[in-house]
Amino acid sequence: MSAAELAEITGLTLRVGAVATAAILLPGVATGLLLARRSFRGKALVQAVIALPMVLPPVAVGLALLLLLGRRGPLGPLWSALGIELVFTWWAAAIAAAVVGFPLLARACEQAFAAVDPGYERLARTLGLSPLRAFLRVTLPLASRGVIYGALLAFTRALGEFGATALVAGILPGRTETLALGIYARVQLGEDRGAFWLCAISFAIALASMLIAETWLRSGGSRR
Amino acid sequence: MRTLVVALALAATLAEPAGGEELLVAAAVSLREPLEAIAHRFEERHPGTRVQLALGASSALSAQARAGAPFDVFLAADEESLDALAAEGLVREGSRLVFAGNRLVVIASAELRVPIERAADLERPEVRRIALAERAVPVGHYAREWLARKGLLEALGPRFVTTEHARATLAAVDAGNAEAGIVYATDTKAARSARVAFTPPDAEQPRIVYLAAQLTSARADALAGSFLASLSDPAARRDLEAAGFLPPPGDRAP
Numbered sequence: 001m002s003a004a005e006l007a008e009i010t011g012l013t014l015r016v017g018a019v020a021t022a023a024i025l026l027p028g029v030a031t032g033l034l035l036a037r038r039s040f041r042g043k044a045l046v047q048a049v050i051a052l053p054m055v056l057p058p059v060a061v062g063l064a065l066l067l068l069l070g071r072r073g074p075l076g077p078l079w080s081a082l083g084i085e086l087v088f089t090w091w092a093a094a095i096a097a098a099v100v101g102f103p104l105l106a107r108a109c110e111q112a113f114a115a116v117d118p119g120y121e122r123l124a125r126t127l128g129l130s131p132l133r134a135f136l137r138v139t140l141p142l143a144s145r146g147v148i149y150g151a152l153l154a155f156t157r158a159l160g161e162f163g164a165t166a167l168v169a170g171i172l173p174g175r176t177e178t179l180a181l182g183i184y185a186r187v188q189l190g191e192d193r194g195a196f197w198l199c200a201i202s203f204a205i206a207l208a209s210m211l212i213a214e215t216w217l218r219s220g221g222s223r224r
Numbered sequence: 225m226r227t228l229v230v231a232l233a234l235a236a237t238l239a240e241p242a243g244g245e246e247l248l249v250a251a252a253v254s255l256r257e258p259l260e261a262i263a264h265r266f267e268e269r270h271p272g273t274r275v276q277l278a279l280g281a282s283s284a285l286s287a288q289a290r291a292g293a294p295f296d297v298f299l300a301a302d303e304e305s306l307d308a309l310a311a312e313g314l315v316r317e318g319s320r321l322v323f324a325g326n327r328l329v330v331i332a333s334a335e336l337r338v339p340i341e342r343a344a345d346l347e348r349p350e351v352r353r354i355a356l357a358e359r360a361v362p363v364g365h366y367a368r369e370w371l372a373r374k375g376l377l378e379a380l381g382p383r384f385v386t387t388e389h390a391r392a393t394l395a396a397v398d399a400g401n402a403e404a405g406i407v408y409a410t411d412t413k414a415a416r417s418a419r420v421a422f423t424p425p426d427a428e429q430p431r432i433v434y435l436a437a438q439l440t441s442a443r444a445d446a447l448a449g450s451f452l453a454s455l456s457d458p459a460a461r462r463d464l465e466a467a468g469f470l471p472p473p474g475d476r477a478p
Binding site: 014015017018021022025066070071072085087088089148151155170171172173174175185187188189190 | 228231232233234235246248253256274276277278279280288291292293294387388389391392394395398399414416
């Protein structure tokens with residue numbers, strides 16, 4: 001396996017993870033805030049549904065996505081009308097990664113916001129800040145450690161996504177072959193050396209990302 | 225927070241696919257080595273072109289193509305995989321060609337101490353696990369066809385460990401996780417420790433043919449056509465023959 005191939009697979013994996021994490025950042029924060037601040041009927045059910053992609057077999061998530069994104073699913077006519085092809089593209093890999101990463105982020109955000117005393121935000125409001133500004137200037141900075149931790153967790157989970165991705169994105173070299181898919185394909189081919197290299201890279205990225213997450217928590221997060 | 229957003233944006237721009245024409249060839253994994261040589265030569269003759277090989281079981285690749293995988297060219301180890309595509313109008317008419325043949329062999333792991341010289345030897349108690357591909361996969365189908373012909377399919381059934389394709393069968397026997405396996409004769413060139421136990425005689429061999437076709441989803445139309453044509457040129461024939469593939473049945477002496 002060539003260095004160019006390794007770089008390509010690694011680059012694609014990081015791209016998929018980054019796009020997935022970026023896409024769920026806002027909805028994840030919003031969901032976390034909603035769950036932390038509001039109590040409503042059926043909240044436990046909502047929390048359970050949000051956690052589902054985390055606990056379902058990933059391949060079941062993949063099948064659901066295949067139905068939603070595929071040409072033959074109920075939304076198939078919509079995709080063809082829009083001229084969008086998702087299945088077997090890296091976008092499909094990013095969508096799968098986003099779906100399985102979302103619960104990790106939303107949960108982390110929920111906990112982070114729950115730990116912030118809403119009194120600070122109320123105080124900021126009485127000092128004349130709009131609700132959005134009060135949130136952005138007071139609550140979000142106070143919760144940023146947890147939010148960033150959640151984002152890193154979701155990112156790392158996205159990098160390792162396999163079951164759902166294999167179904168919706170296939171294992172197309174140079175197009176959708178991420179580290180996890182590449183490891184599987186190589187083990188199947190009896191190419192243990194290549195699989196080992198991809199494992200080593202996955203290990204390094206996961207370790208680095210978790211180290212950043214932990215030191216961030218330890219250091220008290222960004223002071224901004 | 226800002227650092228996070230910047231880092232994500234940076235990573236998102238990574239690995240933008242390079243320009244130039246790209247040909248995505250779905251191929252039976254047993255074709256691997258000669259196909260890599262053929263693809264390499266094709267890239268040299270068509271500068272700026274990149275041939276990507278999606279290797280797997282023909283049946284699995286066929287299912288992916290039917291689900292919308294953007295393959296340009298399809299190389300299958302059986303007719304069924306291609307028929308399934310043709311039934312959905314995915315095969316470009318008139319592009320289908322038979323370009324090689326193959327035969328089955330029985331392989332044994334290095335650890336297996338008893339000799340395996342004929343089909344009945346697979347019933348020996350020392351042969352605890354027999355690796356072969358799933359029924360839907362061409363090589364798995366061919367292997368079962370042969371065992372059924374020998375009247376051994378049912379008796380050996382409980383010993384089967386099913387794999388995803390021929391190379392995964394080889395990997396299982398190479399690793400010593402199965403004592404015996406049934407693969408294509410050509411796969412054994414990639415073996416590390418597994419050895420060929422025996423080759424069933426020609427009269428017992430299933431008819432194994434490799435077919436190629438251009439898919440209607442092909443984006444690089446002309447390029448896909450010339451890639452198909454290159455499968456039958458003398459250099460490709462030499463590569464296939466060197467890897468142990470048989471000439472297509474039509475070309476064989478009677």
